[in-house]
Amino acid sequence: MPTDAPTDLLPVWTGLTVASLALFGVVVGLPTGAPDATEPASTVDEVASSSYDASATVSFRTRSRVELRPHGLDRCRGDACAHATFEFGPVVPVAADSSLAAVVAGVAPESVFDSPATLRRAVERARQRAPVVTTTSELHARHISWGEVDVTLVGT
Known part of the structure:
Protein backbone atom coordinates (compact mmCIF):
# COMPACT_ATOMS: atom_id res chain seq x y z
CA MET A 1 0.00 0.00 0.00
CA PRO A 2 1.54 3.33 -1.03
CA THR A 3 2.09 5.93 1.71
CA ASP A 4 2.92 8.88 -0.53
CA ALA A 5 0.29 11.62 -0.90
CA PRO A 6 -1.16 12.13 -4.37
CA THR A 7 0.62 14.87 -6.31
CA ASP A 8 -2.57 16.89 -6.80
CA LEU A 9 -3.39 17.11 -3.05
CA LEU A 10 -1.63 20.45 -2.46
CA PRO A 11 -3.40 22.27 -5.34
CA VAL A 12 -6.77 20.86 -4.20
CA TRP A 13 -6.28 22.08 -0.62
CA THR A 14 -5.03 25.45 -1.86
CA GLY A 15 -8.09 25.80 -4.09
CA LEU A 16 -10.45 24.90 -1.24
CA THR A 17 -8.76 27.43 1.04
CA VAL A 18 -9.04 30.22 -1.52
CA ALA A 19 -12.69 29.37 -2.21
CA SER A 20 -13.48 29.33 1.53
CA LEU A 21 -11.84 32.73 2.04
CA ALA A 22 -13.73 34.18 -0.92
CA LEU A 23 -17.05 32.85 0.44
CA PHE A 24 -16.22 34.27 3.88
CA GLY A 25 -15.55 37.68 2.30
CA VAL A 26 -18.91 37.61 0.52
CA VAL A 27 -20.78 36.68 3.71
CA VAL A 28 -19.05 39.39 5.75
CA GLY A 29 -19.86 41.97 3.08
CA LEU A 30 -23.59 41.24 3.01
CA PRO A 31 -25.84 43.91 4.51
CA THR A 32 -26.95 43.20 8.05
CA GLY A 33 -30.39 44.81 7.86
CA ALA A 34 -31.68 48.27 8.57
CA PRO A 35 -29.54 50.61 10.68
CA ASP A 36 -30.75 51.70 14.11
CA ALA A 37 -32.89 54.85 14.03
CA THR A 38 -34.06 54.68 17.65
CA VAL A 66 -30.40 60.45 7.22
CA GLU A 67 -33.68 62.19 6.42
CA LEU A 68 -34.69 64.66 9.14
CA ARG A 69 -38.26 65.88 9.62
CA PRO A 70 -39.83 67.88 12.48
CA HIS A 71 -41.46 64.77 13.93
CA GLY A 72 -38.97 62.01 13.14
CA LEU A 73 -36.09 60.68 11.11
CA ASP A 74 -35.22 57.93 8.67
CA ARG A 75 -31.78 56.34 8.70
CA CYS A 76 -30.78 54.31 5.65
CA ARG A 77 -27.81 52.23 4.60
CA GLY A 78 -28.09 50.94 1.07
CA ASP A 79 -31.69 49.88 0.51
CA ALA A 80 -32.38 49.17 4.20
CA CYS A 81 -34.12 51.99 6.10
CA ALA A 82 -35.41 52.43 9.63
CA HIS A 83 -37.79 55.11 10.90
CA ALA A 84 -38.13 56.63 14.37
CA THR A 85 -40.53 59.27 15.68
CA PHE A 86 -39.53 61.99 18.12
CA GLU A 87 -41.46 61.96 21.39
CA PHE A 88 -40.61 65.61 22.08
CA GLY A 89 -41.16 67.66 18.99
CA PRO A 90 -41.46 69.22 16.66
CA VAL A 91 -37.75 69.84 16.23
CA VAL A 92 -36.14 71.97 13.53
CA PRO A 93 -34.23 70.03 10.83
CA VAL A 94 -31.20 72.12 9.91
CA ALA A 95 -29.57 72.02 6.48
CA ALA A 96 -25.77 72.22 6.45
CA ASP A 97 -25.83 75.41 4.36
CA SER A 98 -28.25 77.38 6.58
CA SER A 99 -27.44 80.02 9.16
CA LEU A 100 -28.82 77.68 11.83
CA ALA A 101 -26.02 75.16 11.12
CA ALA A 102 -23.53 77.23 13.10
CA VAL A 103 -25.91 77.28 16.08
CA VAL A 104 -26.31 73.48 15.92
CA ALA A 105 -22.50 73.27 15.92
CA GLY A 106 -22.31 75.21 19.18
CA VAL A 107 -22.04 78.89 18.24
CA ALA A 108 -24.14 81.16 20.46
CA PRO A 109 -27.33 82.24 18.64
CA GLU A 110 -26.64 85.91 19.44
CA SER A 111 -23.36 85.60 17.50
CA VAL A 112 -25.22 84.47 14.37
CA PHE A 113 -28.52 86.37 14.58
CA ASP A 114 -29.23 90.03 15.34
CA SER A 115 -32.19 89.32 17.61
CA PRO A 116 -34.49 86.55 18.84
CA ALA A 117 -36.98 87.69 16.16
CA THR A 118 -34.38 87.02 13.44
CA LEU A 119 -33.73 83.59 14.93
CA ARG A 120 -37.48 82.88 15.03
CA ARG A 121 -37.81 83.73 11.31
CA ALA A 122 -34.92 81.39 10.46
CA VAL A 123 -36.57 78.63 12.51
CA GLU A 124 -39.91 79.17 10.76
CA ARG A 125 -38.24 79.02 7.32
CA ALA A 126 -36.41 75.81 8.26
CA ARG A 127 -39.65 74.18 9.42
CA GLN A 128 -41.39 75.03 6.13
CA ARG A 129 -38.67 73.48 3.94
CA ALA A 130 -38.66 69.95 2.64
CA PRO A 131 -37.01 67.34 4.88
CA VAL A 132 -33.24 67.65 5.26
CA VAL A 133 -31.51 64.69 3.60
CA THR A 134 -27.80 64.14 4.17
CA THR A 135 -25.18 61.41 4.31
CA THR A 136 -23.31 61.56 7.58
CA SER A 137 -21.60 59.68 10.39
CA GLU A 138 -22.78 62.15 13.07
CA LEU A 139 -26.02 63.80 14.09
CA HIS A 140 -26.11 66.87 16.36
CA ALA A 141 -29.03 68.09 18.47
CA ARG A 142 -29.11 71.37 20.38
CA HIS A 143 -31.85 72.89 22.52
CA ILE A 144 -31.60 76.66 22.89
CA SER A 145 -33.62 79.38 24.58
CA TRP A 146 -33.08 83.01 23.60
CA GLY A 147 -35.68 85.59 24.37
CA GLU A 148 -39.03 84.01 23.58
CA VAL A 149 -37.50 81.46 21.21
CA ASP A 150 -37.28 77.98 22.74
CA VAL A 151 -36.33 75.43 20.08
CA THR A 152 -34.46 72.19 19.40
CA LEU A 153 -32.27 72.19 16.29
CA VAL A 154 -31.10 68.93 14.66
CA GLY A 155 -28.50 68.70 11.93
CA THR A 156 -25.13 67.41 10.86
Missing part, protein backbone atom coordinates in the same frame (compact mmCIF):
# COMPACT_ATOMS: atom_id res chain seq x y z
CA GLU A 39 -30.71 55.66 19.18
CA PRO A 40 -30.44 58.98 17.34
CA ALA A 41 -34.14 59.70 17.94
CA SER A 42 -33.73 58.98 21.66
CA THR A 43 -30.76 61.34 21.83
CA VAL A 44 -32.76 64.09 20.11
CA ASP A 45 -35.60 63.47 22.58
CA GLU A 46 -33.23 63.79 25.55
CA VAL A 47 -32.03 67.15 24.29
CA ALA A 48 -35.52 68.36 23.29
CA SER A 49 -37.01 67.46 26.67
CA SER A 50 -34.37 69.43 28.55
CA SER A 51 -35.61 72.45 30.48
CA TYR A 52 -32.27 74.20 29.88
CA ASP A 53 -29.88 74.69 26.97
CA ALA A 54 -28.42 71.31 26.06
CA SER A 55 -26.66 69.56 23.20
CA ALA A 56 -25.65 66.05 22.19
CA THR A 57 -24.02 64.25 19.30
CA VAL A 58 -24.73 60.74 18.05
CA SER A 59 -21.91 59.05 16.11
CA PHE A 60 -22.66 56.22 13.68
CA ARG A 61 -20.18 53.42 13.04
CA THR A 62 -20.84 53.73 9.32
CA ARG A 63 -22.00 56.64 7.19
CA SER A 64 -25.74 56.62 6.75
CA ARG A 65 -28.26 58.56 4.73
Whole structure:
Protein backbone atom coordinates (compact mmCIF):
# COMPACT_ATOMS: atom_id res chain seq x y z
CA MET A 1 0.00 0.00 0.00
CA PRO A 2 1.54 3.33 -1.03
CA THR A 3 2.09 5.93 1.71
CA ASP A 4 2.92 8.88 -0.53
CA ALA A 5 0.29 11.62 -0.90
CA PRO A 6 -1.16 12.13 -4.37
CA THR A 7 0.62 14.87 -6.31
CA ASP A 8 -2.57 16.89 -6.80
CA LEU A 9 -3.39 17.11 -3.05
CA LEU A 10 -1.63 20.45 -2.46
CA PRO A 11 -3.40 22.27 -5.34
CA VAL A 12 -6.77 20.86 -4.20
CA TRP A 13 -6.28 22.08 -0.62
CA THR A 14 -5.03 25.45 -1.86
CA GLY A 15 -8.09 25.80 -4.09
CA LEU A 16 -10.45 24.90 -1.24
CA THR A 17 -8.76 27.43 1.04
CA VAL A 18 -9.04 30.22 -1.52
CA ALA A 19 -12.69 29.37 -2.21
CA SER A 20 -13.48 29.33 1.53
CA LEU A 21 -11.84 32.73 2.04
CA ALA A 22 -13.73 34.18 -0.92
CA LEU A 23 -17.05 32.85 0.44
CA PHE A 24 -16.22 34.27 3.88
CA GLY A 25 -15.55 37.68 2.30
CA VAL A 26 -18.91 37.61 0.52
CA VAL A 27 -20.78 36.68 3.71
CA VAL A 28 -19.05 39.39 5.75
CA GLY A 29 -19.86 41.97 3.08
CA LEU A 30 -23.59 41.24 3.01
CA PRO A 31 -25.84 43.91 4.51
CA THR A 32 -26.95 43.20 8.05
CA GLY A 33 -30.39 44.81 7.86
CA ALA A 34 -31.68 48.27 8.57
CA PRO A 35 -29.54 50.61 10.68
CA ASP A 36 -30.75 51.70 14.11
CA ALA A 37 -32.89 54.85 14.03
CA THR A 38 -34.06 54.68 17.65
CA GLU A 39 -30.71 55.66 19.18
CA PRO A 40 -30.44 58.98 17.34
CA ALA A 41 -34.14 59.70 17.94
CA SER A 42 -33.73 58.98 21.66
CA THR A 43 -30.76 61.34 21.83
CA VAL A 44 -32.76 64.09 20.11
CA ASP A 45 -35.60 63.47 22.58
CA GLU A 46 -33.23 63.79 25.55
CA VAL A 47 -32.03 67.15 24.29
CA ALA A 48 -35.52 68.36 23.29
CA SER A 49 -37.01 67.46 26.67
CA SER A 50 -34.37 69.43 28.55
CA SER A 51 -35.61 72.45 30.48
CA TYR A 52 -32.27 74.20 29.88
CA ASP A 53 -29.88 74.69 26.97
CA ALA A 54 -28.42 71.31 26.06
CA SER A 55 -26.66 69.56 23.20
CA ALA A 56 -25.65 66.05 22.19
CA THR A 57 -24.02 64.25 19.30
CA VAL A 58 -24.73 60.74 18.05
CA SER A 59 -21.91 59.05 16.11
CA PHE A 60 -22.66 56.22 13.68
CA ARG A 61 -20.18 53.42 13.04
CA THR A 62 -20.84 53.73 9.32
CA ARG A 63 -22.00 56.64 7.19
CA SER A 64 -25.74 56.62 6.75
CA ARG A 65 -28.26 58.56 4.73
CA VAL A 66 -30.40 60.45 7.22
CA GLU A 67 -33.68 62.19 6.42
CA LEU A 68 -34.69 64.66 9.14
CA ARG A 69 -38.26 65.88 9.62
CA PRO A 70 -39.83 67.88 12.48
CA HIS A 71 -41.46 64.77 13.93
CA GLY A 72 -38.97 62.01 13.14
CA LEU A 73 -36.09 60.68 11.11
CA ASP A 74 -35.22 57.93 8.67
CA ARG A 75 -31.78 56.34 8.70
CA CYS A 76 -30.78 54.31 5.65
CA ARG A 77 -27.81 52.23 4.60
CA GLY A 78 -28.09 50.94 1.07
CA ASP A 79 -31.69 49.88 0.51
CA ALA A 80 -32.38 49.17 4.20
CA CYS A 81 -34.12 51.99 6.10
CA ALA A 82 -35.41 52.43 9.63
CA HIS A 83 -37.79 55.11 10.90
CA ALA A 84 -38.13 56.63 14.37
CA THR A 85 -40.53 59.27 15.68
CA PHE A 86 -39.53 61.99 18.12
CA GLU A 87 -41.46 61.96 21.39
CA PHE A 88 -40.61 65.61 22.08
CA GLY A 89 -41.16 67.66 18.99
CA PRO A 90 -41.46 69.22 16.66
CA VAL A 91 -37.75 69.84 16.23
CA VAL A 92 -36.14 71.97 13.53
CA PRO A 93 -34.23 70.03 10.83
CA VAL A 94 -31.20 72.12 9.91
CA ALA A 95 -29.57 72.02 6.48
CA ALA A 96 -25.77 72.22 6.45
CA ASP A 97 -25.83 75.41 4.36
CA SER A 98 -28.25 77.38 6.58
CA SER A 99 -27.44 80.02 9.16
CA LEU A 100 -28.82 77.68 11.83
CA ALA A 101 -26.02 75.16 11.12
CA ALA A 102 -23.53 77.23 13.10
CA VAL A 103 -25.91 77.28 16.08
CA VAL A 104 -26.31 73.48 15.92
CA ALA A 105 -22.50 73.27 15.92
CA GLY A 106 -22.31 75.21 19.18
CA VAL A 107 -22.04 78.89 18.24
CA ALA A 108 -24.14 81.16 20.46
CA PRO A 109 -27.33 82.24 18.64
CA GLU A 110 -26.64 85.91 19.44
CA SER A 111 -23.36 85.60 17.50
CA VAL A 112 -25.22 84.47 14.37
CA PHE A 113 -28.52 86.37 14.58
CA ASP A 114 -29.23 90.03 15.34
CA SER A 115 -32.19 89.32 17.61
CA PRO A 116 -34.49 86.55 18.84
CA ALA A 117 -36.98 87.69 16.16
CA THR A 118 -34.38 87.02 13.44
CA LEU A 119 -33.73 83.59 14.93
CA ARG A 120 -37.48 82.88 15.03
CA ARG A 121 -37.81 83.73 11.31
CA ALA A 122 -34.92 81.39 10.46
CA VAL A 123 -36.57 78.63 12.51
CA GLU A 124 -39.91 79.17 10.76
CA ARG A 125 -38.24 79.02 7.32
CA ALA A 126 -36.41 75.81 8.26
CA ARG A 127 -39.65 74.18 9.42
CA GLN A 128 -41.39 75.03 6.13
CA ARG A 129 -38.67 73.48 3.94
CA ALA A 130 -38.66 69.95 2.64
CA PRO A 131 -37.01 67.34 4.88
CA VAL A 132 -33.24 67.65 5.26
CA VAL A 133 -31.51 64.69 3.60
CA THR A 134 -27.80 64.14 4.17
CA THR A 135 -25.18 61.41 4.31
CA THR A 136 -23.31 61.56 7.58
CA SER A 137 -21.60 59.68 10.39
CA GLU A 138 -22.78 62.15 13.07
CA LEU A 139 -26.02 63.80 14.09
CA HIS A 140 -26.11 66.87 16.36
CA ALA A 141 -29.03 68.09 18.47
CA ARG A 142 -29.11 71.37 20.38
CA HIS A 143 -31.85 72.89 22.52
CA ILE A 144 -31.60 76.66 22.89
CA SER A 145 -33.62 79.38 24.58
CA TRP A 146 -33.08 83.01 23.60
CA GLY A 147 -35.68 85.59 24.37
CA GLU A 148 -39.03 84.01 23.58
CA VAL A 149 -37.50 81.46 21.21
CA ASP A 150 -37.28 77.98 22.74
CA VAL A 151 -36.33 75.43 20.08
CA THR A 152 -34.46 72.19 19.40
CA LEU A 153 -32.27 72.19 16.29
CA VAL A 154 -31.10 68.93 14.66
CA GLY A 155 -28.50 68.70 11.93
CA THR A 156 -25.13 67.41 10.86
